Amino acid sequence: MKTLFAFMKKEYLETARTGKLIILVLLFALFGVMNPAIAKLTPWMMEMFSDSLAESGLSVTNVQVDAFASWTQFFKNIPIALIAFVLIFSDSFTKEYKSGTLLLALTKGLSRYKVVLAKSALLLSLWTLGYDLCFSVTYGYTAYFWDNRIVNHLFFAAAMWWLFGVWVICLMVLFSSLLQNNTGVTLCVGGTVLLAYLLRIVPLAKAFSPAVLMNANSILMGVEKTDISIKAILITVSMCIICVSASIPIINKRQL
Amino acid sequence: MDILAIQDLKKSFGGKEVLCGLDLSVPEHSIFGFIGRNGAGKTTTMKAILGLLKPDSGRICVMGEKVYFGQTRTNRHIGYLPDVPEFYSYMTPLEYLHFCGEISGMDKADLVTRSNELLELVGLGQERCRIKGFSRGMKQRLGIAQALLNRPKLLICDEPTSALDPVGRKEILDILLAAKEQTTILFSTHILSDVERICTEVAFLDNGRIAMQGTIAELRSMRPSDGFMIETEQRETIGTLIKAFDDLKATERNSLIFHGNKERFFDIMRYVAENRIPIQKIERIEPTLESLFLEVTK
Numbered sequence: 001m002k003t004l005f006a007f008m009k010k011e012y013l014e015t016a017r018t019g020k021l022i023i024l025v026l027l028f029a030l031f032g033v034m035n036p037a038i039a040k041l042t043p044w045m046m047e048m049f050s051d052s053l054a055e056s057g058l059s060v061t062n063v064q065v066d067a068f069a070s071w072t073q074f075f076k077n078i079p080i081a082l083i084a085f086v087l088i089f090s091d092s093f094t095k096e097y098k099s100g101t102l103l104l105a106l107t108k109g110l111s112r113y114k115v116v117l118a119k120s121a122l123l124l125s126l127w128t129l130g131y132d133l134c135f136s137v138t139y140g141y142t143a144y145f146w147d148n149r150i151v152n153h154l155f156f157a158a159a160m161w162w163l164f165g166v167w168v169i170c171l172m173v174l175f176s177s178l179l180q181n182n183t184g185v186t187l188c189v190g191g192t193v194l195l196a197y198l199l200r201i202v203p204l205a206k207a208f209s210p211a212v213l214m215n216a217n218s219i220l221m222g223v224e225k226t227d228i229s230i231k232a233i234l235i236t237v238s239m240c241i242i243c244v245s246a247s248i249p250i251i252n253k254r255q256l
Numbered sequence: 257m258d259i260l261a262i263q264d265l266k267k268s269f270g271g272k273e274v275l276c277g278l279d280l281s282v283p284e285h286s287i288f289g290f291i292g293r294n295g296a297g298k299t300t301t302m303k304a305i306l307g308l309l310k311p312d313s314g315r316i317c318v319m320g321e322k323v324y325f326g327q328t329r330t331n332r333h334i335g336y337l338p339d340v341p342e343f344y345s346y347m348t349p350l351e352y353l354h355f356c357g358e359i360s361g362m363d364k365a366d367l368v369t370r371s372n373e374l375l376e377l378v379g380l381g382q383e384r385c386r387i388k389g390f391s392r393g394m395k396q397r398l399g400i401a402q403a404l405l406n407r408p409k410l411l412i413c414d415e416p417t418s419a420l421d422p423v424g425r426k427e428i429l430d431i432l433l434a435a436k437e438q439t440t441i442l443f444s445t446h447i448l449s450d451v452e453r454i455c456t457e458v459a460f461l462d463n464g465r466i467a468m469q470g471t472i473a474e475l476r477s478m479r480p481s482d483g484f485m486i487e488t489e490q491r492e493t494i495g496t497l498i499k500a501f502d503d504l505k506a507t508e509r510n511s512l513i514f515h516g517n518k519e520r521f522f523d524i525m526r527y528v529a530e531n532r533i534p535i536q537k538i539e540r541i542e543p544t545l546e547s548l549f550l551e552v553t554k
Binding site: 002003006007009010013014017018099100101103104105106107108109110111112252253254255256 | 303306308309310326328329331332334335336338340341342343344346347355356358359360361402405406
């Protein structure tokens with residue numbers, strides 16, 4: 001346990017000293033501010049473009065925005081933040097294989113499974129921190145301008161999207177233990193997410209796809225009920241456990 | 257007792273056999289020179305000892321314990337210095353040694369003392385900057401400090417001097433000589449002067465096998481003398497000797513080299529005595545490590 005904490009400490013130090021932590025905080029805080037800001041500025045922007053819209057035959061009437069607009073924006077922006085997160089941290093394992101820094105740590109007696117656990121813990125905690133920051137900033141500003149209570153199942157929808165992010169991170173861990181470079185890791189994670197997205201088209205498989213967790217807007221509007229996501233939640237949680245568990249024997253067999 | 261024993265080690269990469277039945281034993285308290293050409297399989301052997309590469313077959317034992325691929329249990333006896341050591345560049349040397357000590361489970365008080373002691377030994381005691389700005393020589397010295405941190409019984413150094421300038425090389429060799437008191441050193445290289453300077457035992461690796469192993473004196477005695485060098489006092493006498501013995505070859509101003517059996521040598525000596533030719537020096541030419549290496553690897 002002591003060695004696991006020592007390696008985790010190194011991971012956090014690396015994130016802080018290489019500037020990744022500050023980028024992450026700024027990125028998620030910026031998205032947090034942008035969501036209510038875009039919602040707030042929508043009537044003004046519509047007014048600005050009303051003349052050109054009128055020329056093309058569209059008339060702009062009085063645009064009303066509320067907390068829905070802000071949260072719709074949140075769930076539109078969070079995928080971009082997740083993509084940025086994957087791009088920033090996709091080299092977490094591969095950089096160590098390439099540079100040989102992991103080699104010295106392993107020859108000191110560090111078990112390989114502890115590398116997987118420490119890196120998974122770092123990525124999950126950073127995603128949780130960033131996501132919570134973005135959510136809190138959006139929540140605060142939305143509460144200031146409008147009323148958050150009109151939004152249905154806000155916390156449930158937000159938790160679903162957080163879980164989707166967790167699944168993506170577990171995929172990153174799995175592909176990082178398999179592959180040699182971060183481009184491969186990013187492409188494989190992207191490919192798997194696309195596959196899950198396409199699975200939603202198949203009626204029978206739709207309910208089981210982790211991509212269902214991205215369906216937050218329908219839940220906010222009350223179009224879909226929360227229990228529709230239960231199967232997808234269970235599948236996603238199981239897949240997360242499988243991904244991290246499978247990474248351990250894979251990395252144990254890896255020739256360094 | 258042998259600190260490291262390797263039996264019939266085989267390893268192929270994509271059909272190319274790099275190690276084909278390597279047998280090696282490293283006795284305790286020796287500085288063992290592991291010599292081979294580039295690509296001979298030195299690094300492959302070392303990585304197999306560390307459990308980082310999976311051998312196709314064979315057995316490796318460190319301190320009598322079997323090494324298993326992917327497991328790091330036997331690494332508690334080993335300190336490893338790769339040819340180009342890479343560290344976390346955002347750490348200072350002291351922070352890096354503390355990290356190494358923590359992951360190897362060292363006691364905190366011992367770790368603080370040992371880190372400072374080793375940084376002094378390798379000349380980085382006053383270095384407070386991050387590793388990012390370190391030169392190759394400084395990284396190599398920090399590499400030795402991290403390898404010696406948990407007082408390993410076996411220190412494995414993979415070509416530690418090959419990329420360094422003469423000053424850097426001397427520093428590393430001096431540190432290794434100082435470390436000899438504490439540990440056994442397995443030292444791979446193709447720089448033979450380094451081997452002659454510090455190694456007590458040597459093994460030549462060729463075609464995936466150990467072609468020769470022993471102390472430097474033993475290896476030299478395995479090969480017959482390469483001949484004799486005769487240096488005369490006067491240059492004119494060289495011509496006389498060459499006329500009498502056509503197998504003598506002039507090398508420098510007053511020197512002749514002779515390769516042949518002892519009887520022939522005594523004939524030359526008799527001729528020298530009978531003709532009262534003044535001699536400055538007669539020297540037996542011993543086989544050098546270089547000549548042995550070239551003979552083994554040709």
